[in-house]
Amino acid sequence: MAMxxxxxxxxxxxxxxxxxxxxxxxxxxxxxxGADVVTLALEPHxxxxxxxxxxxxxxxxxxxxxxxxxxxxSAPGAPGPIEHSVRDVGAVTHALCRTPIGATVGVxxxxxxxxxxxxxxxGADVVxxxGGIGLAPLRGALRDLVDRRRSGGGRVFVLAGMRSxxxxxxxxxxxxxxxxxxxxxxxxxxxxxxxxxxxGVVTSLLPDTPxxxxxxxAFACGPEIMMRFAARALVDRGVDPRQIRVSLERxxxxxxxxxxxxxxxxxxxxxxxxxxxxxxxxDRLFMERQR
Amino acid sequence: xxxxxxxxxxxxxLDMLIAALRSMGFRxxxxxxRDGAIxxxxxSGAHDLPAGWHDHQEPGCYRLEQDESPxxxxxxxxxxxxKSEFFAPEETVWRASITAxxxxxxxPDDAAGxxxxxxxxxxxxxxxxVLDRVLMGGxxxxxxxxxxxxxxxxxxxxxxxxxxxxxxxxxxxxxxxxGAFDLALTELVEGGHRFHVQVGSEAGAAVMARVPHRAIxxxxxxxxxxxxxxAETRMGRSLDTADLPGLLARNLEHPRWEEVAKRCLSCGNCxxxxxxxxxSDVSDVSDVSGTVERQRRWASCFDLDHSYLHGxxxxxxxxxxxxxxLTHKLSTWWDQFDESGCVGCGRCLTWCPVGIDLTEExxxxxxxxxxxxxxxxxxx
Numbered sequence: 001m002a003m004x005x006x007x008x009x010x011x012x013x014x015x016x017x018x019x020x021x022x023x024x025x026x027x028x029x030x031x032x033x034g035a036d037v038v039t040l041a042l043e044p045h046x047x048x049x050x051x052x053x054x055x056x057x058x059x060x061x062x063x064x065x066x067x068x069x070x071x072x073x074s075a076p077g078a079p080g081p082i083e084h085s086v087r088d089v090g091a092v093t094h095a096l097c098r099t100p101i102g103a104t105v106g107v108x109x110x111x112x113x114x115x116x117x118x119x120x121x122x123g124a125d126v127v128x129x130x131g132g133i134g135l136a137p138l139r140g141a142l143r144d145l146v147d148r149r150r151s152g153g154g155r156v157f158v159l160a161g162m163r164s165x166x167x168x169x170x171x172x173x174x175x176x177x178x179x180x181x182x183x184x185x186x187x188x189x190x191x192x193x194x195x196x197x198x199x200g201v202v203t204s205l206l207p208d209t210p211x212x213x214x215x216x217x218a219f220a221c222g223p224e225i226m227m228r229f230a231a232r233a234l235v236d237r238g239v240d241p242r243q244i245r246v247s248l249e250r251x252x253x254x255x256x257x258x259x260x261x262x263x264x265x266x267x268x269x270x271x272x273x274x275x276x277x278x279x280x281x282x283d284r285l286f287m288e289r290q291r
Numbered sequence: 292x293x294x295x296x297x298x299x300x301x302x303x304x305l306d307m308l309i310a311a312l313r314s315m316g317f318r319x320x321x322x323x324x325r326d327g328a329i330x331x332x333x334x335s336g337a338h339d340l341p342a343g344w345h346d347h348q349e350p351g352c353y354r355l356e357q358d359e360s361p362x363x364x365x366x367x368x369x370x371x372x373x374k375s376e377f378f379a380p381e382e383t384v385w386r387a388s389i390t391a392x393x394x395x396x397x398x399p400d401d402a403a404g405x406x407x408x409x410x411x412x413x414x415x416x417x418x419x420x421v422l423d424r425v426l427m428g429g430x431x432x433x434x435x436x437x438x439x440x441x442x443x444x445x446x447x448x449x450x451x452x453x454x455x456x457x458x459x460x461x462x463x464x465x466x467x468x469x470g471a472f473d474l475a476l477t478e479l480v481e482g483g484h485r486f487h488v489q490v491g492s493e494a495g496a497a498v499m500a501r502v503p504h505r506a507i508x509x510x511x512x513x514x515x516x517x518x519x520x521x522a523e524t525r526m527g528r529s530l531d532t533a534d535l536p537g538l539l540a541r542n543l544e545h546p547r548w549e550e551v552a553k554r555c556l557s558c559g560n561c562x563x564x565x566x567x568x569x570x571s572d573v574s575d576v577s578d579v580s581g582t583v584e585r586q587r588r589w590a591s592c593f594d595l596d597h598s599y600l601h602g603x604x605x606x607x608x609x610x611x612x613x614x615x616x617l618t619h620k621l622s623t624w625w626d627q628f629d630e631s632g633c634v635g636c637g638r639c640l641t642w643c644p645v646g647i648d649l650t651e652e653x654x655x656x657x658x659x660x661x662x663x664x665x666x667x668x669x670x671x
Contacts, residue, residue, distance in 0.1 A: 017398075018434045020384045020573075020585070024394045063389050064577040067585070089601045104394045111431075251599050253573050256431035260570030260590070261597060263619065266626030271429065288543055290611035 019256060022061045022106025025049075027099050028081050034167040036088040037133060038097040039073060041081035042107060049082050049107075053114035054141035055247060055275045059255040060084060061106030062095035069252040069270070070096075072110060075140035085136035085169070111255040113275045115141045115219055115245060125154045125211040127239075129230040131161045131202055131222025135170050137247055137274075138221050146177045156182040157211050161202030161226065164188050165195040183209065202226060203233045213238035220278075221247040228286040231278045241279025248273045248282065265291050292496045295489075298504040299511050300476070302361070302484035305337040308446075308474075311501040312407040317444055320376060321409035322369065327355055329369035331376070334409055337363065348454035348527075348637065351646030364410060364478045367454035368636050372566035373408055373415050374422055377439040381588040384435065384573070389581045401435065405442035411472070413465035414457075414636045416447050418566035420470050424628050425569050444494060447472035449487075451518040455527030456637030458650055462530065464634045466522040474498065479514045487515045528637065530650045531657060538657055539622035543614065546664040547655045552610035554645050559591030561639035561647075562616065567632050570597065592616050617652060 017023070029041030043049070052058075052072055061067040068090075074083035088097040099105055115138065120126060126145055128138050142158065149156050158177060162168045165188055178184040185205045187198040198204065202222070218234050220227045227246045235241050250262035250269045257271035265285050267273055276282050285291060292298060300308065312319050313335070321334035324341045334340065346366040347354040353370070387396045411419070419440070427437040450459070450466035459465030468475035473495035477487035488504060490496050562568040572590040577583045590597060592615050598605035606612045624632030633649070640648050 017396075018384065019431050020433075020587070021396055021398060024396070061575075063387060063394060064575055064583045066575045067573065104389075106394075249600060250605070251597070253571070257429050258426060258431070258433050258569070258571070259573070260592070261572075263592075263615070263623070263627075265618075266623045268627055272627075290606045290608065291543075291615070 019258070020108070020254065022059065022067070022108045024104050025107045027101050027103050027105060030099070030101060033085060033169045036097070037085055037169055038088070039083050039085040040096065040099065040105070041083050042105065043081045044107070045104070050110060052076050052082070052110035054117055054144070055115035055137050056110040056112050057137075057255070057274065058082075058084065058107050058109030059111070059252070060086075060092075060096060061108075062092050062099065063104065063106060065095040066092040067106065067108075067253070068092045068096075069111075069255055071137035071247075071274075073136040073139045075143045078140070078143075085133065085139070087133045108255060111270055113273055115247075115275055117141050117145060120154075120217045121215070123154050123215070125157065125216035127157045127159070127209070127211050127216055127218040127234065129159045129202055129206075129218065129220040129222070129226075129234070131226040132163060133169060134222030134226070134247070135160060138219055139170060139173060141219070142173070142177060142182075146180045146182050149181070154216070155211065157209050158182055158184045159202055159205040159209060160184070160186045161222065162186060162188050164190045165192045165197075185209065201229070203229050206230075206233050206237065216243065218244045219246075220244065224249070224286065227282070231283065231286075241283060242277055244278035245275055246278050246282045247275050248285075292490050292499045292504075294492060294496060296496070297490075297507050298488050298499065299507050300486040300488050300502065300504050302337075302486070304503045305363075305486065307502045308498070309334060309336055309409070311498050312409075312444060312446075314501075315498070317405055317407035318403065319407050319409060322364075322366075324355065328353065329355065329366050330371040331373070331408075340364075340410075341366065345452065346454060348456045348641045349646070350456060350640040350648045351643055353641050360480070361484050362478060362480055364448045365452050367450065367452055367457055368412055368415065368638060370564050370638065370642055372564065372636070372638065373411055373419060374566050374569075376406055376408060377419070377443070378422065378426065378433075378436050378569065378589075379587075381586065382435070383584045384587050385585050387583045389583060401438060405444070406439070407444035407446065409446045410448045411445055412450050412636070413447060413468045413470075413475075414450070414459040414462070414634045415566055416445060416468065416470045416472050417462075417464035417634045418636065419445070421567045421628075421630065421632060421634065422569060424630065425567075428628075444498070445472045445474075447475040447491075449475060449477040449515075449519065451478060451522050453522050453526050454637055454641070456640040456648075457526055457635065458528040458530050458637060459635040460523055460526050460529070461532060461650075462631060462633060462635035466526075467519050477515045477518055479511065479518065481514060481517075482510060485511070487511055528640075528648070528650045530633075530635065530653060532631075535653065536622040536625045538660060539618045539653070542656050542660065542662070543618070544663045545656050545659070546662055547652065547659070548610040548614045549664055550655075551613055551647060551652055552608065554647055555609050555613050556644060557593045557609045557612055558644060559593040560642045560644060562591040562593060563589065564638040564642045565620075566634065566636055566638070567620075592619070617649065620649070621653060
């Protein structure tokens with residue numbers, strides 16, 4: 001509806017970058033995390049990166065190829081560039097993984113809901129169940145929680161499922177968290193000579209994990225079927241479904257609730273997720289086929 | 292005149308209304324006959340409007356006929372909805388020139404200028420409000436859509452000619468004007484060709500100040516009542532909206548989804564003609580000079596790629612895609628945006644090549660609430 005009587009006044013607001021236009025960021029570091037995962041360190045051409053929260057994502061553009069949603073894998077407030085860990089699975093991720101230091105990528109964000117780690121009850125155990133690259137969106141939260149818990153309070157349990165011993169992502173981080181007092185267990189889908197650890201799905205680690213199900217917060221991130229079984233196993237152990245958080249994934253082309261692709265039943269995953277409670281939200285959606 | 296005031300515009304002064312809008316800098320777009328359908332085009336005067344044209348609509352059927360009647364708005368809705376004026380079917384959202392060290396980004400200007408849309412039906416005014424909430428009501432508005440909407444002028448025309456596919460009365464969106472219009476006309480033919488005019492905004496009042504009009508009489512009022520009451524009785528379809536969101540939400544494994552999938556071609560026509568469907572794809576197009584454009588175009592949830600994730604699409608079957616579309620319109624739109632995504636315009640019935648009727652599908656599910664397809668089990 002027209003706000004003014006004459007069209008001359010009915011103009012656009014003061015010029016600013018559009019919702020769908022990325023900011024240019026420079027790649028200031030890149031680190032291979034396994035056979036096909038690269039962690040990119042990014043700094044804006046101008047100014048500082050906007051503040052973000054654990055588990056939020058950015059839309060990353062490989063100019064000339066396309067744009068995709070990638071979770072931030074560094075911790076908010078940490079000094080230095082922000083990090084994103086990208087698995088090379090499609091055209092855009094392939095281009096991002098090959099981006100050299102000094103090159104420019106586009107960044108929009110941060111978007112979405114976050115792991116509400118600040119709401120974890122004092123003294124409660126924290127259980128993280130992750131599958132492969134699913135560790136990336138929890139990496140920043142884990143860093144903060146391990147730091148925080150070192151000074152007392154509840155314990156931190158990290159249960160990670162990886163493909164194979166030579167593809168254990170963030171192996172240095174896992175080692176560091178273990179040294180810092182976290183309970184870290186890694187299982188692999190397929191073993192290899194010299195592998196002494198368990199072989200099997202990540203949920204098989206749960207029975208041997210001595211957390212207190214009546215006083216804990218749990219976070220699961222990985223393939224949907226992994227999260228479904230992990231959440232159910234946690235509930236079977238006595239964890240309150242409302243104390244479990246999962247991170248959902250759907251096709252995203254805008255990240256801001258405009259493109260419609262990431263619908264999952266009642267949710268626009270980019271806007272209402274990616275992090276959602278299991279109890280009352282994801283539990284139902286995980287049961288509904290092809291949504 | 293002030294907001295809320297009512298007057299009468301004689302048919303011969305309709306040109307003055309269009310001229311006033313044009314003199315104020317608006318592009319005037321209205322209904323025109325093209326390619327055998329009533330679509331939108333530039334309108335420089337009342338002579339461009341579809342006099343005597345009537346549409347005949349059934350599921351999977353649309354025909355235009357012309358008679359001697361002087362009526363300009365004697366039809367329901369055509370295949371084109373007004374969303375395309377504000378939400379471009381295809382557009383460049385940014386352009387970047389790229390060198391080894393520099394990326395320079397620019398956003399193409401919207402050179403077309405503000406638009407006045409003439410002849411939006413009440414259901415279409417409601418549809419624009421639905422789109423507004425989706426595309427500019429959240430934390431990250433679509434600035435291109437918002438700029439076009441904020442500058443636009445809406446001349447609604449109340450509906451006196453619903454089609455057999457229409458069900459606006461069920462959705463509460465018509466046939467009388469409601470919501471955000473600048474002016475709302477009602478075409479009155481009996482007893483002298485004229486228009487009942489309601490002023491819906493300051494901008495509408497400013498336009499009427501430039502257009503000859505007269506005071507309303509009792510016979511004008513009752514003539515409008517007759518038009519609207521007649522329209523309600525001629526409404527071709529109805530949709531029972533009682534607990535409709537809940538009904539669909541609890542029937543996701545209903546056998547009807549498989550049944551409709553046997554007829555549905557998954558062509559996406561319904562999403563193209565729907566005035567509220569808002570999905571879009573983006574793609575990056577580059578050339579050898581180092582220029583990259585990000586282009587956005589309308590998308591459809593009937594496309595297999597719409598739900599693509601690494602590993603493949605989530606909604607593999609036609610049944611799951613039809614279910615997504617219907618449950619989004621009538622059920623999960625409420626969860627996402629606190630209102631219905633359907634305004635009852637009936638376009639998806641008419642323009643479905645196999646004539647699938649949304650009201651019939653919803654009714655079939657209601658008739659067997661709780662039925663579960665044989666052999667289907669919820670994933671466990």
